Amino acid sequence: MADVLIPSMTTVAGLFSLTDVAPLLPFAEVGGEANVGAEAAPLILAGVLLSLMVIYLASKVGGELCARINLPPVLGELVGGVAVGVSALHLLMFPEAGAVEAAPSVLVSFLGTTTGAGTETAIAVSQTYSEVISVLAELGVVVLLFEIGLESDLQELIRVGPQAAIVAVVGVVAPFVTGTLGLIYLFHMTAIPAIFAGAALTATSIGITAKVLAELQQLSSEEGQIIIGAAVLDDVLGIIVLAVVASLAKTGEVEISNIVYLVISSVVFLVGSIVLGRFFSPYFVALVDKLQTRGDLLLSSLIVVFFLSYIATAIHLEAILGAFTAGLVLAETDKHKELEEQVIPLADMFVPIFFVCVGAKTDVSVLNPLVPENREGLVIAAFLIIVAIIGKVITGFTILGQPEINRLAIGVGMIPRGEVGLVFAGVGSASGALSRPLEAAIIVMVILTTFVAPPMLRVVFQSSNSGEPALSAEVASATAEDIET
Known part of the structure; x- marks a missing residue:
């Protein structure tokens, strides 16, 4: 496996x-x-x-x-x-x-x-x-997801769970089906490369979206909680999709046992970690209160974070799921405010490594239309970009019965593919399933969705908040240092 x-x-x-x-x-x-x-x-x-x-x-x-x-x-x-x-x-x-x-x-x-x-x-x-440096970057996204988990409300995530699940499922199915069928029937590709490209369209970069939501002070809003919940589920579904298409590219057939294993292990890990974490959290707080050395709360919390991240990695899930789960669990304790303050300097040290490395590994030379071999990839990329954006934007409009919610913001928040999309491109390239034009097209799609989504997210949130004086006043009173944090 x-x-x-x-x-x-x-x-x-x-x-x-x-x-x-x-x-x-x-x-x-x-x-x-x-x-x-x-x-x-x-x-x-x-x-x-x-x-x-x-x-x-x-x-x-x-x-x-x-x-x-x-x-x-x-x-x-x-x-x-x-x-x-x-x-x-x-x-x-x-x-x-x-x-x-x-x-x-x-x-x-x-x-x-x-x-x-x-x-x-x-x-x-x-x-x-x-x-x-790559390892430090991965630690950066682990710390980021831990910080996001601390700032999230578990009860609110549970409350928006059904909406987040709908958003996640539609955000995976719609671009995957549309992208795969479009490549097969419009560009006459064979099935395996088309499926690989369609799978790359399903990704969502929770790290990039979560950081932008935090900067906009929208992380605790209902839209922010739905986006985060959907992005977490999307990450789990993305792992399953990646396993399926990698198996397909390697053997020419899908191993059902792998899919079943991934689904069961994902559910057991997420639910089990939260249930056990909430049971043991009072003992954790009591232990921390008895410690007398520096870093008692922060280092004890990092033990929990790295343990859950290791467990997630060991069972072939994402370490960031473990870090996010640890944040959710520790956010339910009496120490969560103090812990949030102590994690900020740690995040300031490690998180920038992650985002700079994502940009550093991105080759934008594939956007040059003057290079003949890039042109076919750019045409395919134009199709993939349209599907990538529309396939995620429509997810916000699947939420019914809440006329006051910003559906467009939810859809836009699911757009960036970031490092997750690059992983799909890397796996496809290593397997030999992707031609050079198709690989370039996927990279272009990842680049544009990653860079376009943050400013779009700011615009859609600001336009919706213009009619809400209370929230506008809160944002206006925030200092530049708060926003940077």
Whole structure:
């Protein structure tokens, strides 16, 4: 099953150890034998430090620029990532496992020159420290989902559960069916590539949407709770869809046992974690109250977060589901306000790494129509983008009996594909199921839905709030620091 399931949170599970880098480092010899570990560790650390410096600089510059033109700062973090990544400055590069760049990036050359190790050696360790950054990015989205879980109301999520379920199911079925059939009958594609592309249309990036909702102070609104609930369910459904299409691409047939396993394990994990968590939460609070060392609440909470995230990963679900569940459970305790305040600095440290890396890994060169091989992909991309947007926007209009709710905001909140869509493209590319034009089309769809959704979400919420004085006053009184947080 592990060969079939390729969840995004576990793609860097094979992080190199220092001894794995040994064959790549030819220069260090002590006593006639290569002393690789002693030489590699400082160089890897130096690469990580340089990368983090670039990431935080891109995050702050992009975020500040967007904040000053009234756009969500998270959009600036994504744009900053594009600027320093594969599409522009080539400061942050994330090569495939086992691949070594023919031409070193600026950061790699700078690392080799300033440390005296040489460019060849810097290239040899660049994949290792890039994977370290990828792990930190994954930790960033875990922390983000934990923070979102803390700010969410479990009772409200349960209350909007039926609406969220409808939104999630329609948001998966509508774009999948429309995209797959359109590619087969309009573009005359074979079934497996069409199904793979249709599956990529089902994704929703809960991380990006949740961050924008938090910035707009709409996370606790009814629309925000429905979006978050639907995005969580959408993530579970996305894992199932990914398992199915990966199996289809590999074997030519769907393994029903995998689907059944994923459905059962998802339900048992989510429901079981919440039920057991609510039972044990009083004991957790009592234990924290007895601790006398620094970080008593934060570190104890992170133990819970990482434990549930590990369990989710171990049973082939997403680690972010475990983190979100931990946030929901701990939000029900008397310590939740204090914990929210303590998590903010942690989120400020790790979350920007995630968003900048998403942008850095995105190759916007596929948007260039002057390159002949890009044109077919752009035509297919135009179709996929239309289906991707309409297929999610209609989900908001499936909610009936609540005339006051902002249905358009719910639909727009489900649009961004983000890193989830890139995972589908990556799995399809690795399986050989996707042609170059179709792979480029999927990437273009992911890029545009990711970058268009945040400003659209702000517009639809602001237009609906213009007639609500109480909420407008609350937003107007918020400080710039609060919004940034």
